[in-house]
Amino acid sequence: MSELLIAPVVLLLGLLGVAVVSDLRSHRIPNLLVLLxxxxxxxxxxxxxxxxxxxxxxxxxxxxxxxxxxxxxxxGMAAGDVKLMAMAGAFLTPHDALWAAFFSLIAGGVCGLLIVLVQGQALQTLGRYWLMLRARAYFPPHAAEVAGKPFPYSVAVLLGTLASVFWLTLGH
Incomplete structure (x- = not known):
């Protein structure tokens, strides 16, 4: 991470922040932002x-x-989220991009878990996963189940990229 300068990191985090705001407001990440x-x-x-x-x-x-x-x-995610992670990777070395993607996936899992917990659907979701394990088949979430609804994954990309920048800065 020593190769990263502070200005590109701030620029990347700013672009990701704009993507998060757009994703939260309209559930879309503008292609122009990703292209830029x-x-x-x-x-x-x-x-x-x-x-x-x-x-x-x-x-x-x-x-x-x-x-x-x-x-x-x-x-499991929208095309804008994939393009956003590619954009983040363009600012990073391959090694750092791998870590950013890894931390973004972890952040996405934590965000999803928190949403399920806050909505009070932990037992319902765990029950569905238990049934899937036993049946060795996929059962989609019910219409009312929050686990089946998309959430703004740009938040996870921002958090994961931010975590990777700090993790790699610490020399790990």
């Missing part, structure tokens, strides 16, 4: 480290995209 972030990440990395920086940015982008893409494919 991709360009800024690619240009910034290239300016800072030349072709090596460009390579890091491209690989970081592909890692963020590639890790989240399967969850989009199975309906």
């Amino acid at each position: 972030g991709l360009v800024l990440g690619l240009v910034g990395q290239t300016w800072a480290a030349g072709f090596i920086g460009l390579g890091h940015s491209l690989l970081g982008m592909l890692i963020g995209f590639g890790i989240f893409l399967p969850m989009y494919a199975v309906g």
Whole structure:
């Protein structure tokens, strides 16, 4: 993480913050915001480290995209969330992008768990998962079950990227 300068990190976190606000308000992440972030990440990395920086940015982008893409494919998240993680990866080295995606997935799980707990549906959700384990089959959530409703995953991407920046800054 020593390769990251403070200005690109602040810029990335600012872009993610704008995405969160948009996601909370309209359940959409603007493509223009993601495109702007991709360009800024690619240009910034290239300016800072030349072709090596460009390579890091491209690989970081592909890692963020590639890790989240399967969850989009199975309906676990929206396309905007996948593109947002790719954008975050464009600001990072491949190693750092991997950590950011990892922490974002953890943050998403924690956010989902908190939503289920706050809505008072923990037993209902656990019961459905227990049935799925026993039957070795997928049972979709009921219409009234909060576990079946999308939540703004941009929050998890912001939290995960923020956690990875601080984790990696500490030298881990």
